[in-house]
Amino acid sequence: MIYLDNAATTPLLPEVVEAMTDVLVNNFGNPSSTHRFGRQASQIVRQARETVAQALHVPPGTITFTSGGSESNSTALIGYALANRQKGKHIITTAIEHPSVLNALNYLKSRYGFDVTFVRPQHDGSFPAHLIKNLLREDTLLVSMMMANNETGQLLPIREVGQLLENHQAAFHVDAVQAIGKIPVYPEDLKIDFLSASGHKFHGPKGVGFLYHRPKLQFDSIIHGGEQEEKRRAGTENLHSLIGMAKALQLATENMNNNYLHVEKLKSLLLQDLSDVDCYTHEFGPSMPHVVNLGFPGRNHDLLLTKLDLSGVAISTGSACTAGTVEPSHVLEAVYGSQSPQLKENIRVSFSELTTEDEVHAFVKLLKERAL
Structure with a gap:
């Protein structure tokens, strides 16, 4: 085949399987428990978060673990839009985004009345930053753009748009699912406010990902329950998948x-x-x-x-x-x-x-x- x-x-790397198996066999504790088993599990979560943060050159506290790219996208887009709609209800995205972005924004449009602009590429397929600049309004709340297209590999002008939004109220969300682990991605340098990633695109396990969010950004939780992930995402942490994703990203970065x-x-x-x-x-x-x-x-x-x-x-x-x-x-x-x-x-x-x-x-x- x-x-x-x-x-x-992508297939799992042997080193990733080994790291995941070790956790499955030796660490079954709940990270929220206060006894030794829970403390050991909590240390694994911290270790995974620090590894991911190091790869992105960001503080560990800016990383929230999720179930993958789709949840990360929904959390950033829906969570931020609903928490900040008093600032405006205009959102800009591209017509070539992943369905998890397009459908999340269509949900905001149909259910909550947000005004979403879906920007098409130029006739030759190129996507210069001025296509976004020409549509910015005072009430633009959010701009969402993928870093690399999943169907063509096209790289979008993330740095240019980040600079464009530096002095604008709009938050900048980047779906970096196809780019993380393959090219250097440093959110702070690119002036990105939210960044989504998924472990199975860089030889990690499926069903786990992360969301980077600039410090002090306010956004609603999508999953409610316990106080995991600093109250940003409820649910008992998926220990072996987290350590597998972190190991895969470490290897990809190296x-x-x-x-x-x-x-x-x-x-x-x-x-x-x-x-x-x-x-x-x-x-x-x-x-x-x-x-x-x-x-x-x-x-x-x-x-x-x-x-x-x-x-x-x-x-x-x-x-x-x-x-x-x-x-x-x-x-x-x-x-x-x-x-x-x-x-x-x-x-x-x-x-x-x-x-x-x-x-x-x-x-x-x-x-x-x-x-x-």
């Missing part, structure tokens, strides 16, 4: 440069192997090499995906969170329009540092022989 769907999820260079080479090899095939890339300016969105003129992507799956290759046609639907990619639709044939002839190939050069060559060979 050739796995090329790392933008959907090996980031070499990992990036490896993935960059994989993308180059892929495009080189495809040089004699009638295809094109959906690439809209600066992008991460981890995601390559390919188009094959006149070829239905669902059929391509099925043929490759039967040949032992795992890829996708877009976001795993919209898999199983018959709707075309909303990301490509935002660029090309709803009637473009390009919406039905694309596939997404996504790499990690565990992907090998041989797997890339084998994938292209199978694509040519069995799918095209």
